[in-house]
Amino acid sequence: MRQSAFEQFVGESQSALMRHAYALTGDVHASEDLVQDTLVRMAGAWRRVDREGNPLGYARTVMLRLYVSRWRVLRRRPAPQPLVETAEPRDAYAGVDARDAVRRGLAGLPRLQRAVLVLSYLDDMADEDIAELLNRRPATIRSLRSRGLHALRDRFSTSDGAEVGVHRGTN
Numbered sequence: 001m002r003q004s005a006f007e008q009f010v011g012e013s014q015s016a017l018m019r020h021a022y023a024l025t026g027d028v029h030a031s032e033d034l035v036q037d038t039l040v041r042m043a044g045a046w047r048r049v050d051r052e053g054n055p056l057g058y059a060r061t062v063m064l065r066l067y068v069s070r071w072r073v074l075r076r077r078p079a080p081q082p083l084v085e086t087a088e089p090r091d092a093y094a095g096v097d098a099r100d101a102v103r104r105g106l107a108g109l110p111r112l113q114r115a116v117l118v119l120s121y122l123d124d125m126a127d128e129d130i131a132e133l134l135n136r137r138p139a140t141i142r143s144l145r146s147r148g149l150h151a152l153r154d155r156f157s158t159s160d161g162a163e164v165g166v167h168r169g170t171n
Helices: 005-025 028-044 046-052 055-068 094-107 111-122 127-134 138-156
Strands: none
Touching: 005 028, 005 046, 005 055, 005 111, 028 046, 028 055, 046 055, 055 111, 055 127, 094 111, 094 138, 111 127, 111 138, 127 138
């Protein structure tokens, strides 16, 4: 039996959509739900999306808007867990601990700040593109990114000024 164009799209792009959703949500189950909700919305508009082209871009836009939407804020979320302590330099799991700390730090950010950071650093999008996607001005995007990075730096800084598990980036 021949696959439909939508089924083919799902098969080819599901892993990319899962990575994107996990970066936004920080939770495997929430990312699966987000991908499923995205694909349900896309299925309803598939003919138009397929005709206009760039279904993966459309899927990412739908996913981001679902993530940022108000009704998702109202969903029950698990309580944030405290950050892990600094790993010793010779610790074989230092990289795992650092990634976990970054995921937890991102989880504590407001939704728009987290979305801007994901789009900026994971998708390498320009401020103007993010602004268009989120219906905000580029200056607002720069402000959200700055506040998000500042919050992460504060979260990972120790009392003596040393960084815990992340490196300061340049804006």
